[in-house]
Amino acid sequence: MRIAVITGAAKGIGFETARQLSDRDVRVILTGRNAEALEAATATLKNSDWQVLDVGDDASVARFFDWLKTTHSRLDVLVNNAARVYGGRGSSVLGTDPETLHEAISNNAIGAFRMMQKALPMMRQGDYGRIVNVSSGMGALSDMGSGAVPYRVSKTALNALTLLAAQEAAANVKVNAVCPGWVRTDMGGQSATRDVPTGARGIVWAATLPDDGPTGGFFRDGKAIEW
Numbered sequence: 366m367r368i369a370v371i372t373g374a375a376k377g378i379g380f381e382t383a384r385q386l387s388d389r390d391v392r393v394i395l396t397g398r399n400a401e402a403l404e405a406a407t408a409t410l411k412n413s414d415w416q417v418l419d420v421g422d423d424a425s426v427a428r429f430f431d432w433l434k435t436t437h438s439r440l441d442v443l444v445n446n447a448a449r450v451y452g453g454r455g456s457s458v459l460g461t462d463p464e465t466l467h468e469a470i471s472n473n474a475i476g477a478f479r480m481m482q483k484a485l486p487m488m489r490q491g492d493y494g495r496i497v498n499v500s501s502g503m504g505a506l507s508d509m510g511s512g513a514v515p516y517r518v519s520k521t522a523l524n525a526l527t528l529l530a531a532q533e534a535a536a537n538v539k540v541n542a543v544c545p546g547w548v549r550t551d552m553g554g555q556s557a558t559r560d561v562p563t564g565a566r567g568i569v570w571a572a573t574l575p576d577d578g579p580t581g582g583f584f585r586d587g588k589a590i591e592w
């Protein structure tokens with residue numbers, strides 16, 4: 366049975382990704398910052414477990430991987446889903462303070478970077494790996510709008526890390542970025558055009574790619590989109 370770790374998995378797209386993977390007989394480890402929410406979410410799924418993990422904190426990431434190596438010794442799938450919105454839709458470059466930009470990059474991009482640094486050697490050892498960095502069209506340079514400045518920059522950085530990590534990954538380790546579209550979650554709001562299962566489907570597709578599947582790409586609904 367494949368082992369998958371999902372960050373920020375107690376709710377929203379992260380939880381739905383966990384649900385869809387567990388339905389495909391993947392053993393899923395839900396992680397996040399809130400133990401109570403994780404325990405409640407995990408109780409509704411088969412083949413699953415949970416651990417507290419704050420991707421914004423080096424020590425928390427190190428503790429998690431120590432636990433994973435002791436309990437499972439393998440990692441097949443990593444979904445870097447955890448993120449927060451920094452800067453409102455109306456936020457501008459001139460109106461953004463450096464600390465907020467710094468925090469957004471640390472949480473949303475360096476968080477995934479911390480996880481990939483620990484995950485890639487384990488995947489290389491197992492000669493199998495699927496890393497999905499949950500990104501956003503809001504981070505695409507080809508479609509850069511305005512507003513939500515810190516969030517956009519953090520997702521652009523995540524896209525760059527995706528390409529760089531894909532080049533360093535071993536032969537059967539694939540690293541891709543996926544935009545779930547505009548999804549009705551706490552982050553996306555109720556006006557969003559997509560339901561949560563639809564948003565998660567493209568992530569599950571990238572998490573379960575066959576050995577001849579793509580790597581170093583940016584996808585929505587399983588189709589390549591511009592960086």
Ligand SMILES: NC(=O)c1ccc[n+]([C@@H]2O[C@H](COP(=O)([O-])OP(=O)(O)OC[C@H]3O[C@@H](n4cnc5c(N)ncnc54)[C@H](OP(=O)(O)O)[C@@H]3O)[C@@H](O)[C@H]2O)c1
Pocket residue numbers: 372373374375376377378379396397398399418419420421422445446447448449472476499500501502544545546547548549550551552553554557
């Ligand atoms: N919804 C959309 O329309 C949309 C569009 C494009 C991309 N996305 C991306 O899709 C992903 C999931 O978003 P969502 O809509 O499901 O948002 P959500 O409902 O707000 O869930 C985000 C999750 O990430 C967790 N998280 C944030 N920072 C964390 C950290 N440092 N360590 C661990 N967990 C952390 C949150 O936990 P806490 O509750 O503890 O904060 C929460 O569980 C994100 O990467 C987002 O950028 C969403």
